[in-house]
Amino acid sequence: MTDGAWGTQLQARGLKAGECPDAWNLLEAERVEQVARAYVEAGSQVILTNTFRANRLTLAGHGLAEKAAEINRAGAAISHRAAQGRAHVFASIGPSGKLLMTGETTEEELRAAFAEQAQALADGGAEAILIETMSDLAEARLALSAARETGLPVVVSMVFDSGRNKDRTMMGATPEQVARELDEAGADALGANCGSGIAAYIPICRRLRAATGRPIWIKPNAGLPELIEGRTLYRTTPEEFASHVPALIEAGANFIGGCCGTGPEFIRRIVEAR
Amino acid sequence: MADLTKLYDAILNGDNKTAVAVTKEALAENADPLEMVTSYMVPAMDEVGKRFECEEYFVPELLLAARAMKGALGLLRPLLAELGAEPLGRVAIGTVKGDLHDIGKNLIASMLEGGGFEIIDLGADVAPERFVQAVKEKNANVVCLSALLTVTMPSMKTTIEALKAAGVRDRVKVLIGGAPVTQQYADEIGADGYGSSASSAVPLARKALGK
Numbered sequence: 001m002t003d004g005a006w007g008t009q010l011q012a013r014g015l016k017a018g019e020c021p022d023a024w025n026l027l028e029a030e031r032v033e034q035v036a037r038a039y040v041e042a043g044s045q046v047i048l049t050n051t052f053r054a055n056r057l058t059l060a061g062h063g064l065a066e067k068a069a070e071i072n073r074a075g076a077a078i079s080h081r082a083a084q085g086r087a088h089v090f091a092s093i094g095p096s097g098k099l100l101m102t103g104e105t106t107e108e109e110l111r112a113a114f115a116e117q118a119q120a121l122a123d124g125g126a127e128a129i130l131i132e133t134m135s136d137l138a139e140a141r142l143a144l145s146a147a148r149e150t151g152l153p154v155v156v157s158m159v160f161d162s163g164r165n166k167d168r169t170m171m172g173a174t175p176e177q178v179a180r181e182l183d184e185a186g187a188d189a190l191g192a193n194c195g196s197g198i199a200a201y202i203p204i205c206r207r208l209r210a211a212t213g214r215p216i217w218i219k220p221n222a223g224l225p226e227l228i229e230g231r232t233l234y235r236t237t238p239e240e241f242a243s244h245v246p247a248l249i250e251a252g253a254n255f256i257g258g259c260c261g262t263g264p265e266f267i268r269r270i271v272e273a274r
Numbered sequence: 275m276a277d278l279t280k281l282y283d284a285i286l287n288g289d290n291k292t293a294v295a296v297t298k299e300a301l302a303e304n305a306d307p308l309e310m311v312t313s314y315m316v317p318a319m320d321e322v323g324k325r326f327e328c329e330e331y332f333v334p335e336l337l338l339a340a341r342a343m344k345g346a347l348g349l350l351r352p353l354l355a356e357l358g359a360e361p362l363g364r365v366a367i368g369t370v371k372g373d374l375h376d377i378g379k380n381l382i383a384s385m386l387e388g389g390g391f392e393i394i395d396l397g398a399d400v401a402p403e404r405f406v407q408a409v410k411e412k413n414a415n416v417v418c419l420s421a422l423l424t425v426t427m428p429s430m431k432t433t434i435e436a437l438k439a440a441g442v443r444d445r446v447k448v449l450i451g452g453a454p455v456t457q458q459y460a461d462e463i464g465a466d467g468y469g470s471s472a473s474s475a476v477p478l479a480r481k482a483l484g485k
Contacts, residue, residue, distance in 0.1 A: 227428075232424045
């Protein structure tokens with residue numbers, strides 16, 4: 001049982017739109033720890049870290065590139081403290097936001113940024129690295145290679161939301177291609193997160209399971225976001241979400257949690273339904 | 275003799291090298307740059323847009339095609355300017371404040387440029403004031419707003435409000451687009467048009483300007 005969304009939880013505790021969430025590891029560590037603890041209390045066996053965008057390339061946009069290592073170390077330490085041995089801490093590394101294909105960044109620059117992040121997370125006490133919400137297999141592989149240097153286990157999760165059947169990554173890769181390449185590149189576990197909802201990820205899970213022997217990580221959204229009267233809402237309720245979990249388990253998922261739009265209540269429902 | 279269907283194919287297949295080579299060859303033979311754009315390059319990008327919508331093409335194919343288009347256009351632009359080819363309009367385009375996603379925006383910019391519009395690309399995370407500035411200082415008469423996140427869509431509303439506050443709202447047509455954007459939202463915030471696909475960009479812009 002993994003955890004749910006952190007962004008919305010931080011927003012509920014005062015994070016403003018446009019504010020850098022990862023900087024809260026230094027500025028509002030107590031509130032970040034509250035989110036982590038809420039998931040541990042709800043029954044998460046694996047919690048993540050508030051470091052999703054904490055690579056120096058993305059932090060540069062907030063003028064915080066030089067704080068990258070510190071922010072990541074703090075993020076891992078906060079989750080480690082909150083977990084208190086009751087949950088494992090998998091540290092989150094998200095996409096850089098820059099496309100290799102357009103030359104916005106180079107392989108060297110990207111790899112160095114991920115390596116810095118991964119090492120700092122390891123230094124902060126992470127037990128494993130989770131590379132998540134990736135849309136570009138090339139970037140995911142760079143992050144995987146960098147993360148493996150820490151010696152920690154590495155999970156790689158990609159977003160499948162494109163193509164006629166919404167079963168490909170934005171760049172066009174299929175679940176089979178992703179599973180094969182990441183397995184060969186040494187990912188210890190692999191899977192899918194974010195996307196358009198939990199039902200859509202059941203067939204994706206099945207296809208990943210059929211293509212690799214590695215453990216499968218699935219962390220779907222609570223549906224697609226909608227702007228209703230100025231607020232962003234996700235339509236899937238905790239009950240609905242939990243109702244799909246048995247099918248997801250049957251489809252071969254080994255790690256299950258929720259992404260955007262989910263919270264501790266979702267985790268509680270899933271745990272209760274077991 | 276330069277075969278311009280090779281230019282069409284090069285753009286469709288994202289082959290920048292061939293697009294540039296064929297363009298150079300054609301220009302050396304005094305081919306008409308305007309005809310090259312309207313009869314070969316724009317139709318190629320239209321087809322690219324269609325294939326993306328049919329989900330045969332993904333982002334990589336899109337980017338490579340746009341790059342090939344840009345490569346060829348780069349050679350033609352000075353000649354088109356010389357010919358006094360007036361742009362159909364001046365478009366200030368950007369991804370709105372708080373949003374860094376620009377693939378869609380870049381594609382639309384390419385489509386519009388190929389379609390005969392002058393592009394003022396403001397990039398991503400663009401504050402409303404910068405759109406106002408583009409209208410005032412660069413005479414943009416079309417403002418194209420892009421957003422990929424539901425949470426940044428409200429920036430489209432504040433941009434329109436900033437245009438009103440600056441007294442330039444009626445000098446421009448505001449067009450919006452992006453994955454979470456809808457016609458309903460466009461109507462709600464008083465945009466002049468909404469584009470759901472890359473291939474709708476040029477017709478929408480032309481319609482908005484009455485051309």
